[in-house]
Amino acid sequence: MxxxxxxxxxxxxxxxxxxxxxxxxxxxxxxxxxxxxxxxxxxxxxxxxxxxxxxxxxxxxxxxxxxxxxxxxxxxxxxxxxxxxxxxxxxxxxxxxxxxxxxxxxxxxxxxxxxxxxxxxxxxxxxxxxxxxxxxxxxxxxxxxxxxxxxxxxxxxxxxxxxxxxxxxxxxxxxxxxxxxxxxxxxxxxxxxxxxxxxxxxxxxxxxxxTSFDRPNIRYRVTERTDAKRQLLALIEGEHKGEAGIVYCQSRKKVEETAVWLAAKGIKALPYHAGMDAEKRRRNQERFLREDGVVMVATIAFGMGIDKPDVRFVAHLDLPSSIEAYYQETGRAGRDGAPAEAWLAFGLADVVLLRRRIEESELSDQRKVVSRRKLDSLLAFCEATTCRRVALLAYLGETSQPCGNCDICLEPGDTWDATVAAQKLLSACWRTGQRFGIGHLIDVLRGETTEKVTRFAHEQLPVFGIGRDVDTQVWKTLGRQLVSLGYLIVDTEQFNTLAVSETARPLLKGETTFMMRRPTVKMGRGNRRPRGSTEATVAAALTRADVPPDLWEALRDRRRDLATAQNLPPYVIFHDATLLAIAQAKPARLEDFLHIPGIGERKMKRYGADFLEVLAAFR
Structure with missing residues (x-):
């Protein structure tokens, strides 16, 4: 160029x-x-x-x-x-x-x-x-x-x-x-x-x-991963149907599988990762930039420097490596200032994988310490019981107030004192010899006489059955939080077995409490459209300005034709906000375009006549 x-x-x-x-x-x-x-x-x-x-x-x-x-x-x-x-x-x-x-x-x-x-x-x-x-x-x-x-x-x-x-x-x-x-x-x-x-x-x-790192137009939501692909599909179909988005996965295989699965469900989804043929990667990126409503499923090889302004959601199906990475990747949503969403689903496997990567890396001891601290900060953000934006900005050195635009602010729910439950889980880990995974510990706590429980005579332990009153999913969530916060240690060399850390001693002795937040809404189940979504925002703006929807579509069509003729993404001609301002102002002369934000002299001379022609048909 x-x-x-x-x-x-x-x-x-x-x-x-x-x-x-x-x-x-x-x-x-x-x-x-x-x-x-x-x-x-x-x-x-x-x-x-x-x-x-x-x-x-x-x-x-x-x-x-x-x-x-x-x-x-x-x-x-x-x-x-x-x-x-x-x-x-x-x-x-x-x-x-x-x-x-x-x-x-x-x-x-x-x-x-x-x-x-x-x-x-x-x-x-x-x-x-x-x-x-x-x-x-x-x-x-x-x-x-x-x-x-x-x-x-x-x-x-x-x-x-x-x-x-x-x-x-x-x-x-x-x-x-x-x-x-x-x-x-x-x-x-x-x-x-x-x-x-x-x-x-x-x-x-x-x-x-x-300057402030705050992106107030982005809604932050974090949910426990149960069935990742179906949760993602519910998010897209229920809240972002027909909108552009980015889905991040850790592995190339998961990228390919997720893109194929979404496409089979009628979503215009494309894969992107470094292992693909370079020409196919380029074509997929071009489609994402130029077409409406494309969902790019990608590793972090995709995204930095993507200027597409109307990405309405960024979804993570795996934990990113740090809060900086999370902030950078979610920042690709809503560059136009309109409402957008950052959605993250994670589980215990993510925590285990990222900790293992740090320990098995060739980083110096000093850098491993920093990497562990960054991961701990990200996990604290994910497990937060108070405003996520406050936690996010605090990590970046900025003080803020509860935002009213994250899952916790919108659905605060209840917190409950999980100290006793945490003590039971830690005790079960200790009494079974600190050489089993979370699934077996839950079986012991809930009194399940599985083959493994019987083989190791764990039904004879005093902790057997003392957690029947707690749901299996709650035990899983509690186990993940105890690992995230360092009370339980994952031994990645012994088939991901759990051990009790020294930092758990005050909790076991009752010298500190452990609070958990009760889930109030199933995130990504399509049960509520984000307040102020782009679709609703544009519709409301058209209504307030008495702009006929067919005029809006005609302006979009002309913009697309002009962009296609020059092999450019439509937003390089005009952003949606500029196009909406044209629809609202209905300029009658070329020079009137100079009063519309985002239109300078060159664009006025280059495109003014085209859009005057469209507007003339609606006068």
């Missing part, structure tokens, strides 16, 4: 230039949050580390300074799909932008390099692997560089969830181009990760801009 437009003629007035670009190019009246401060700082030559949630407008923070300063802005980005989407969006607005990566032909690469040498580009997106080659660094030394932007900067951190070795070498930018400002950006990083980003990228003196 190459630039196809000349430089925009920007206002020379420095005090107003950034706002002028925002209004004329991007079609927005004012900056959000700290965008203006960041832009001013970088445009004046300062380094910055920006932590801003997905959908918060990070890209503007480096794109506008690149346009304000002399030379070309070099944007380091980890994924080809992300680069192409962002460059396509910039070109639609009339910005001279290009991408340089392995997806280009040799002739296309030469064309982009020629544009660079001629000073015809304002922004160039490049992968770290290419940027670090001696040939490309030599090319950069012959250019006037406006700034370096390092997107997805958490990739530099080995404490983080998406470590990429090439990112560590990006400190070369500071060494070889000491006078060029650098801005590193990420949507998620805890304190340890932030500090490593600063150290590895030599940004110790950089200004840090830390």
């Amino acid at each position: 190459t630039a196809d437009s000349p430089h925009l003629q920007l206002s020379p007035a420095p005090a107003h230039a950034a706002l002028e670009i925002l209004q004329r190019v991007y079609g927005h009246e004012r900056f959000r949050g700290r965008q203006s401060d960041i832009i001013d700082h970088v445009a004046n030559g300062g380094d910055a580390l920006v932590l801003m949630p997905t959908g918060g407008g990070k890209s503007v923070c480096y794109q506008i300074p690149a346009m304000l300063r002399d030379g070309v802005g070099i944007v380091v980005s980890p994924l080809i799909a992300l680069m192409h989407d962002q460059v396509a969006a910039l070109q639609q607005m009339g910005v001279a932008a290009a991408v340089l990566n392995s997806s280009l032909t040799l002739d296309e690469m030469r064309e982009v390099e020629g544009q660079l040498r001629r000073g015809a580009l304002q922004l160039l997106y490049v992968a770290p692997e290419r940027l670090l080659t001696p040939r490309f660094l030599d090319l950069l030394h012959g250019l006037k560089i406006a700034l370096f932007a390092i997107d997805e900067a958490h990739c530099v951190s080995q404490w983080g969830h998406d470590f990429r070795p090439e990112y560590i070498q990006l400190s070369v930018l500071h060494q070889q181009f000491p006078n060029v400002p650098r801005i590193a950006l990420t949507a998620t990083a805890d304190r340890e990760t932030r500090e490593e980003i600063r150290q590895r990228l030599a940004l110790q003196e950089a200004e840090v801009y830390l």
Whole structure:
């Protein structure tokens, strides 16, 4: 993909230039949050580390300074799909932008390099692997560089969830181009990760801009996994039918099986993982970006940098590795600001698997300690009895109040004192020799005379039958929580047997209590539509604005036709919010489009006549 437009003629007035670009190019009246401060700082030559949630407008923070300063802005980005989407969006607005990566032909690469040498580009997106080659660094030394932007900067951190070795070498930018400002950006990083980003990228003196990590439009729900595929199907059919979504699984096999099963149930589901043929992966991703209502079932190989704004749900069928990973992956929902959902189903097997991976990894002892702590924090979030958003933001260093938009706030239910039950389960584990799994311990507690119980004479133990009054599922939940919170230890080398940890001593002695939350609603059973769903939101907006549904569909059809003709996702033309604003305002002249958020001069000239034609049929 190459630039196809000349430089925009920007206002020379420095005090107003950034706002002028925002209004004329991007079609927005004012900056959000700290965008203006960041832009001013970088445009004046300062380094910055920006932590801003997905959908918060990070890209503007480096794109506008690149346009304000002399030379070309070099944007380091980890994924080809992300680069192409962002460059396509910039070109639609009339910005001279290009991408340089392995997806280009040799002739296309030469064309982009020629544009660079001629000073015809304002922004160039490049992968770290290419940027670090001696040939490309030599090319950069012959250019006037406006700034370096390092997107997805958490990739530099080995404490983080998406470590990429090439990112560590990006400190070369500071060494070889000491006078060029650098801005590193990420949507998620805890304190340890932030500090490593600063150290590895030599940004110790950089200004840090830390905005709220809250994504209030996302509803967080966590449920105990019983029948994962059927729970997922109920979620999609009951609450997100016909909507775009992402389903994350740990293994490639599970991805394939889940996608095939959903497709057989009438869901437009596609698989995506690193083991697939590259061309099939590319086709599936293209369908996800361009078609409505596609559900992508994927490993974490899919997702980072996906700019699709109307993903209405992200579902996890397995536990992610950390809260940072969970936050990053769920952040792919609701980028347009409309209501979206993050749904997670997990079980004891997840806890066992992730703990085993840490212990069997080649990490240093220090990093294993950090990894265990990150997993413990994620498990505490999953087992929480109070607002999930408060717990999530607290981990990221932010204080908040109960959100009213998570499963616990919406259905608080009752908590009950499970201390005695926990003591019984711990005692059963101890008295059976700490060499059995949860299933056998439950059989002993419930007084089941199974073959294994009889073989080991466990019906003779004083704990036999003392838990008949507690349902099997409750025992399973309690066992998972005791493992999650470290009271029980899983021996992964002995067929996942359980042992009592030292930390359980105060609980066994009655010196501390153990509270559990009673389930109040079966999550993912389709029993309630999330309040303010996209479908309901759009319908309500159309009704309030007295917009006929057939006008809305006609506008969507025209947008799709324009996108298809250019081989672009429809949202690159206009987001749904912009399209709805057109339906509400019903502009009668070309210049009226400039009053609609998201439409700058170039898009007004390029698409205004098409949409005036659609509107004319409804006057």
